[in-house]
Amino acid sequence: MTSRDKILEAIRRNKPQVANSLPEAINFPDPALPPLQLFRERSLQNGCALIEVAPNDWQALIDNRYPDCTNILSLIPEVEGNCGRETYGDKTSLAQLDLLLIKADWAVADSGGIWISDQRLPTRVLPFIVRHLLVWVHPDNIVTRLSDLYAQLEPAGQSFGILIAGPSKTADIEQSLVIGAHGPLSMTIAMPAIR
Template sequence: MSSSRDAILAKIHRNRPGGPALPDIHSVPFVTFDDKFAAFAGLIRNLGGEAIWLADGQSVADVVAQRWPKTGRTVDLTTMPHEEAFTPHDWHDVDVAIVPGELAVAENAAVWISHPDNIFRSLYFLTEKLVMVVPKDKLVDTMRDAYGQIAIREHGFGAFISGSSRTADIEQSLVMGAHGAMAALVIFC
């Protein structure tokens, strides 16, 4: 026994016009870069950040200490155990956050950051300086390549982060760190 509501909705569904045909994204030629790192590094530099290769024998902590010798609290999620309970308020005084990046995209200098349990998401935007550590073999050409890798699983939280945060108003006053870190460094290791 069906209600009049169900009958009306079924009639609407049967008589609904078809939507437009979706474009075939695979017909567009793939963009590739001869030097993905150079493309990434040049673009992130234009965005106010920097990208470097980690030298043999050098640690991420060494690079951070050399770059910012006078810093306050540093949080390194690449070495921190994830069993502890955190709240967003735990990150209010972090000067440098070192976080693992899952992959980086050459075409827009973005780094995919993701954690299944969501406990660190506020840290990425509250810190003064954000260091994203990405495996060297996880630098892809395009967002299409990136989504091909990340879209196949569930994420508790994920974001593409690029460069330092900044915005300019109508009077052309540039504000650094408006929506996130004032400085961004991507270390490929």
């Protein structure tokens, strides 16, 4: 008998004989703030910086905001960057990346998190290995809470997806919060400038 069969057999023997059904979906109360405002508030709480960018301001923004970033990988069409495909398969080049610019598929207002799926990532390690992360969020893609995000995702055919809610952090040394553990040292949320 394989371990698989042993385990399944033990479960059948030991599990409760009466099963409850899955609960109804929760009817969530409305949050106090509209999604855009809530998202802004929560991302700040998570340690993100918030900026607004007009289409022609990108280059100036990168120059001003990240003067010491030499290796820039951009996955948004407005910015060119100076690292390309050759970076993806090479650990050493990846480890030297200073800045990644990427678009979020979705943002979750309640947690201040953003969702990036495989389709946007030429290699999965990118948002974790860079020193600084800049994520473009379009207000139309902000959902209220996590359950609204999952309502958008198709269970079949998932490959890889990551919810990121701020720069990496730790408090493992005497509970002192340190921003920048193993992942990025900073995270910036960029949204379109309001006219």
